[in-house]
Amino acid sequence: MTTPRMLCVSIATPTAQIGWPFMNQRNNLRPNIWLFGKPKHIDHSRIIHSSDQCILFETSVNSHAWCFGFVHARSTHVLRRELWTSICSHADQPLCVMGDFNVVLGAHERSRGARKPARPSQEFISFLDEAHLHDMDTVGPQFTWVTRRSNHGYMAARLDRVLANDEFLDTWHSTSATVLPRISSDHHPILLRLHETSG
Secondary structure (H helix, E strand, O other): OOOOOEEEOOOOOOOOOOOOOEEOOOOOOOOOEEEOOOOOOEEEEEEEEEOOOEEEEEEEEOOEEEEEEEEEOOOOHHHHHHHHHHHHOOOOOOEEEEEEOOOOOOHHHEOOOOOOOHHHHHHHHHHHHHHOEEEOOOEOOOOOEEEEEOOOEEEEEOOEEEEEEHHHHHHOOOOEEEEOOOOOOOEOOEEEEOOOOOO
């Protein structure tokens, strides 16, 4: 049985705009991002972008409107360019995106065995600058992806992360992200907690 690569729980409420659970579109392939909703403090929500790499939706919590996204990026940097463009087109509002971006910011985010060319990292950094997104600090293991392959040995990297812009963080000032233990996947899940700024 195929399981989703990303499971997002309690992020929005069922509305006329979204049929829950919602799964991304991958043409003839099975969905790899599934969204499940739970009614609580949500005013409205609607999907604004769905592709084989990302789901973006707009929602409102306690009269604060913002955009949230879940990502499972392609493994080649050329195909990820479409993802960067899609996210940048919605970066003019409070925005937070999280998931498996399948790229590191630099050599410091991978183990000695997980060597990758520099160009994908450079393109990722350029995307962050263009979208004005910050790579949020996380609590827990440094590497979010770990694997052992017979021909390459141990490899680990920080592929999963949470990105947010200033407008989002101004509203959710006490936001925290925790890297949780792996269970059956080669990726660590990330738990994002949102705490509204008081005052």
